[in-house]
Amino acid sequence: MTDRKPYRHRFPLSVIGYALRLYHRFPLSQRDVQELLHERGVQVSHETLRQWNIKFAPLLTEELRHREPRRGSRWHLDEVCAKVGGVKHWLWRAVDEYGDVLDILLQEHRDTQAAKSFFVRLLGEYDVPEVIHTDKLWSYGAALREIPVLHDVEHVQVVSTARCNNLVEQSHRPTRQQERSQLGFKRRKRTQEFLALHARVSNLHRHANHRSRHPQTKPSIRSSSPLARGDAAGGLRIKPPAALLRRHSG
Incomplete structure (x- = not known):
């Protein structure tokens, strides 16, 4: 799947996903994420980061929820x-x-x-x-x-x-x-969306740490994470989910 740009967006989904991962994985403000992206040559304002969270966070939460393994009883x-x-x-x-x-x-x-x-x-x-x-x-x-x-x-x-x-x-x-x-x-709605995605990203890294401690364990197809892929710029990036491409393709 190619890393396409969403409609009327300047950056591809890999950059947007990387910014969302930083914001929801670590206790960083949007201005902190702005500075980290600036170090990688990505010029983006904190207002753009806020709009990315509003637009893509619910879709990414749903995508990660479907990729999670079966839960305990x-x-x-x-x-x-x-x-x-x-x-x-x-x-x-x-x-x-x-x-x-x-x-x-x-x-x-x-x-x-x-x-x-x-x-x-x-x-x-x-x-x-x-x-x-x-x-x-x-x-x-x-x-x-x-x-x-x-x-x-x-x-x-x-x-x-x-x-x-x-x-x-x-x-x-x-x-x-x-x-x-x-x-x-x-705001209540934004808080619910933020904490929902924060929980899914935290679950994702818990499984990633578990696999690093037990390398003999092979992840299942369903639990393979869109965040667990490296990009050329370093760090982790989000593979463009099919739902995002269908809904925001240009």
Whole structure:
């Protein structure tokens, strides 16, 4: 597949993908990414980087989601407070037993309806799990009782202060780093899109590090990553996904 330029864009998808990878993989601001691209001879403004994120981040998130391997059957769920535009929100997160993020959902409430919405979202993408680990928030149990397919799933409640649910607790840390680097989140929709892609890119690098520690393990075709390819300029680049080329071809 050739590295074509999207319609009415000056740079090819490899450059756009490399910029998105830097921004979502490391706690960098858009001006930091602008300087790193300038060192590689790419003259681009931070406003252009912002437009790239708005336009391509949702498409890239969907592409990476379809390329991920099959997830585990044990879910660990937790919610953390996050302010978006000065308003208190709750970031619901689910990871499997290997620490890979299954999904995230930013909501304004921390009640049964919010927990049910998150469970329905997860069941739309993954099979019914064997075990669900949560803290002692009563909304989880109430939501599980309202979803028939989850009635037979074992529900394990742990004490948050005892760090028994450490897998998902540790998964919150990169989000806090990104929040500090951006001086807080401003808009709910953009925050949801940003954190969704950030989670997918983090999953991708977790698998890349695992393969580097165990070189005898061969990656499957489905888990082969569009980020795991080098370009002539050095570093990693995103192979132009078919969805991007069909939607933004010139």
